[in-house]
Amino acid sequence: MAEARARFGVEELRPGQREIIEALLAGENVLGVMPTGAGKSLCFQLPALFLPRATVVVSPLLALMRDQHDKMSDAAVDVVKLDSTLTAREADEVAREVRRGEHELIYVTPEQLEKPERLEALRKAGVSLFVVDEAHCVSQWGHDFRPAFLSLRDAVRRLGGPPVLALTATATPQVREDVLEQLGIRGARLVNTGIRRDNLHLEVARTVNPEAKRARMLELLREEPGTGIIYTATVRKAEEVWKWLEDAGIEAGRYHGKMKAREREEAQQRFMENGYRVIVATKAFGLGIDKPDIRFVAHWQFPDSLESYYQEAGRAGRDGQPARAVLFYRLEDRRIQSYFLGGKYPRREESQALYSVLRELWAHRQGKPVALKVLTEASGLPANRVKVLVAQLAGAGILERTPRGLQRLRDFDTPEELDAYLSAYEARHQGDRERLQRMMRYGQTTGCRWRLLNEYFGEPEPEDCGHCDNCEERAAGHFDAASTPLATPPAPVASASSAG
DSSP: HHHHHHHHHSOOOTTTTTHHHHHHHTOOEEEEOTTTTOOTHHHHHHTTTTTEEEEEEOOOHHHHHHHHHHHHHHTTTEHHHHSSSSSSSHHHHHHHHHHHOOOSEEETTTTTTSHHOOOHHHHHHHHHHHHHHHSSOOOTTTOOOOGGGGGHHHHHHTOOOOEEEEEESSHHHHHHHHHHHHHTTTTTTTEOOSOTTTTEEEEEEEEEHHHHHHHHHHHHHOOOOSOEEOOSSSSSHHHHHHHHHTTTTTTEEOOOSSOOOHHHHHHHHHHHHHOOEEEEOTTSOOOOOOOOOEEEEESSSSSHHHHHHHHTTTTTTTTTTOOEEEEEEOGGGHHHHHHHHHHHHHOOHHHHHHEEEEEHEEEEHTTBBBHHHHHHHHOOOHHHHHHHHHHHHHHSSSSSEEEEOOOOOOOOOOHHHHHHHHHHHHHHHHHHHHHHHHHHHHHHHHHHHHHHHHHTTOOOOSSSSSOOOOHHHTTTOOOOOOOOOOOSSOOOOOOOOOOO
């Protein structure tokens, strides 16, 4: 504790931190599931000071990497980051420093670990701990899947198999299993501190039309004097709501992926410094934002899943003080998420086309490896989609990723095995539809909202929370029913063309 106090100002460890740290120092693999604001970063930052070689931290978030890098530098930790913001010359210089073993803590994006020269630099330096932050991004069953994360299992193997720490705030039992499988750490210790946060008041505002939404939002802003985030499902809606708030005389910012990088950075910085009353944003905003005094998070439209909702809503009240998470529920908003679901996964014909092109390339090269870039160009499919399908073929033992490219191992043995490959993503698409239905169920239920979330994340709670909007309404005598079980099927999700 002396080191934690001196370097990081930590007086005592929070639930789960000691167990994770002790397991890592003993050389174990660990999956840590801890809510937003529970202190996940200390679980690897503190061990990094005592391990003989470097700790590698894989993060998908440039903003988070920059923030953590600056904080570690201030704490006199020898830290460096390898990401796309570096010039080629800067990246090569950092790689040389890493190869010489000059850094205790190395932050990298997953894309950097797809480069053989970066992996080789880390291998030569030696790695004592491999950390995967936002580990749900590894799982194709997760709500925020990133194809580049699929290369991490290979990276761990090439680095000599150091202990792995996977960290996330949101993971259903199915996603937890998939994370362990994708990272090759089955049998890892699970440390799950639970999702329930008593300072976060969950509520749903049912709004029958856009006018009702605007009226309820103004009411929320009158009730809550602190800063907040308003999430929208699309860039267009973010612009629309931001403009409306500005016209209403409310000091509002905006943040979405269509803005220039400099504009996004300026908006984020101003929000962190309390320059905005509220910021209107798509899901591009928030991951890694270390602002403890956000007093409310409102969702103008419901997101694609309860995982997304919990992660975004959980950015309120990280200081432990009372905060609110308000979902503006309008049934018609399902059209947007149903539309997004339509193009998320490879179609059967795309899987077939890629496999056929790959076989032709192998035949042309007489079995020699095929570069991923060559396959992408030859298939005509988007790069991310090719990464997903290649990872699936690697998982089936059809190919192996090597520094020289994709090496053929075998063909599919039977028509049934080929069919399983071609139809795999149909099941995932259905899983996404079911997650959207569960999200709608949250907006419709008259039961305890925290209890519903606990059940969804595989943490059944026998008791209602007593402080969400439904529990308060029931205590006031407005509801007769007890909390309704999550298993009750919600209304079917309409397609984008048929929703009203």
